[in-house]
Amino acid sequence: MLAQIKQTRTLSILLVEDDPHFRSGLRTLLGGGYTIVGETNCVKTAISLTARRHPDLMLLDMKLEGGDGIALLQQLQERHEKVKPLVLSAHQEGSEISRALLAGAKGYVFKSQVAQQLEDAITTVSQGNVFLPPNVATPFVQSLQAVPRISTTPAEIPHLSNRELEVLQWVAWGASNEGIAKELFITTHTVKLNLEHVYDKLKVRTREWNEKENKFKTDKLVNSRVLAIRKAVKLGLVQL
Known part of the structure; x- marks a missing residue:
């Protein structure tokens, strides 16, 4: 279980998710092994909570009030926040994964696979590495490499x-x-x-x-x- 992951200290997590039912499910899945420092479905509030509570990780939906996940990721980078954002999204397209990572996400998990992969994703991202599900890593790279070269002098x-x-x-x-x-x-x-x-x-x-x-x-x-x-x-x- 997630609560059994051994850490030198308890990781603090901010939940930024539009669906209240999914947020509730995340709380249950995380159990007592983490400190949830706040919850919101709003870009502006997420920025405020991050600045005030300094979470280690952010579990981030792409659909939010007052903007979207990409806008939030870009603002976090502009503000030099140290939080590590882990995107949880229903979108499985390589282009969406690319946008999220280039905007500053440290990992990407499909919502349909959260129960199976969230433990590994949190461990990977908290250690300073990037998490991508094994079944999408290759398509993601291929989507970037598919950009045609320009013939130039x-x-x-x-x-x-x-x-x-x-x-x-x-x-x-x-x-x-x-x-x-x-x-x-x-x-x-x-x-x-x-x-x-x-x-x-x-x-x-x-x-x-x-x-x-x-x-x-x-x-x-x-x-x-x-x-x-x-x-x-x-x-x-x-x-x-």
Whole structure:
């Protein structure tokens, strides 16, 4: 059982799930082996609870009030929160898994397999590794590798510095900004600065549309991380 997992200390978990019945089932499944520090179905509340209670893990649904799981993952990265998000989703498409991992998720479990896989997923993610169900790991990689290469001349390929290429490669492997900083022995600020340069050079900056004001939000970048990886793969700049 989950409660039998041995830890040096009790892991704290935040439940971010839209379905109250599924949340109740998670509480039962987790048993008494963990400290549940809060529950919510709202992006804004999840951010607030994370900042105030500093959970070790977040069990995260993709459908939420006030946004979605991807928006929440992106905000967690922007705020440099140390929580490790583990996505629990009904979506089984490789593209959805890719979006979640590139946005900062540390693992992905299908809701239909939660009872069988949650124990392994929590153990894997809490140890600093990425969890993917064995039956989806290969399709997920194939979905990324299926991106066609662009036929270009050397002059058409943007010049990225060695550091920018290093950072971009780690992003392609699904690492968070914090994880990249640790691997390259640099600060998260340096990682973010290099990514800003990458987005500019690859021309993948996209912005969220403000329908009320009929213009783009100047301070809201959307999916630049995902678009950068897709374009870098097409150009042959990184390997998956």
